[in-house]
Amino acid sequence: MNWTLADAVNNARFMMELLAACVVFLLPLKKRRRFLLRLIPGLVICTLPALLYIPSTGALLIVTKYLPLLVLAAALVFFCCDVSFYDAVYCVLCAYATQHFAYSLLVACAYNTDYYASTWYANWLSPVYFLCYGGTYVLFYFLFARGLPEGGRYGSDARQSMLSVVLVLPFALFFSLVAKMWFYEEGGRVFLVCQFYAMLCCFFVLWVQTSQRKRTRLQAELEVQRQLRAKQQEQYELSRENIALINRKCHDLKHQVAALRTVRGEEAREASLREIERSVMIYDAIVKTGNEVLDTVLTEKSLLCEREHITMTCVADGSKLDFMDAVDLYTIFGNALDNAIESVTAIPDPERRVIAVTVYTRSSLLLIQLENYYEQPLTFADGLPVTTKGQNGFHGFGMKSIQYTAEKYGGIMTVHAEDHLFILRVSIPMSGQ
Structure with a gap:
């Protein structure tokens, strides 16, 4: 089989689209030093294996192509951003859900035109291709990407990253591949239903992640606000009690000062002064x-x-x-x-x-x-x-x-x-x- 440059570029389309989606989701993250000097060469290095590698067909695509490229993209995010590797995996999975949404949208639009052979589908400068991918990436940036991290990090752990893998990969990889292998050749509407189902799953996963994070942050903020309000109430009570105490002490000060004049012993006079001082020092704590x-x-x-x-x-x-x-x-x-x-x-x-x-x-x-x-x-x-x-x-x-x-x-x-x-x-x- 003759492997042309056009075939190599077409084979690398998935990786290029995935990396573009990764850029969308890593923009709000905390960057490492010399971010652009890391990102630009990293994008080139990550694209080269996809250009040079001739993948298997059928179900082996998942193991031989998609999973290695996802791992490579996660390594790029970790290399460019000051996040944990779990955060990098989480970022790539969100990016992949975005890429697959755009892919399914394009396939659905091109279905009746035989999308494998369609010129406008294969052309990256096609208005439809640009609208499907560019529109999806811009929309998902404002809907999900900029709202997911807090302080430049996702704060993901191993459990959350693995849960994201379980939620994203089966729908985006397995069911999409099954739909392509079984239903497209048969024709009919089942294939289109599978594409819309994949789009719905990808959107739903990102929406749930964003909503859950917002809810978690709100609950934490409400808890701290509740504690803060309780502390403010305690401060008010302390202030009220302290003022009442000081008022009582001040009422007695003139008597204590008058009594000092009658105290002849130095130790007794010093003890009385310390008592007066202790009585009023609590006001300094406010x-x-x-x-x-x-x-x-x-x-x-x-x-x-x-x-x-x-x-x-x-x-x-x-x-x-x-x-x-x-x-x-x-x-x-x-x-x-x-x-x-x-x-x-x-x-x-x-x-x-x-x-x-x-x-x-x-x-x-x-x-x-x-x-x-x-x-x-x-x-x-x-x-x-x-x-x-x-x-x-x-x-x-x-x-x-x-x-x-x-x-x-x-x-x-x-x-x-x-x-x-x-x-x-x-x-x-x-x-x-």
């Missing part, structure tokens, strides 16, 4: 930074520090945080302060039981910094401390939540530990705010 959410978190944590005999200092301009979502603020400061408090609590030296919180801007950069001492040695993995709760309280989940939230706003989180001083810094660009 933090006012200019941001209601930050005030809520800092007040809650400062009262906890007061009970644990921890000194917490705060220099923060809360108005600089107004562009951030309340849930994200609570995630960053809540997790960071919880870790810091638990670490400092294990320090016996009262002079080192200190936490410093700073929020400021430098040029167009928002900087959030928390500093605290720690006792036990720390070990790091992927730039994050991995010590357990029983040691220092630096929890991987909390740190990853802070890192993920910073990346959501195009920022970064860095940690530095040296000479028993732990520094967590979140840097977020404000140029787009």
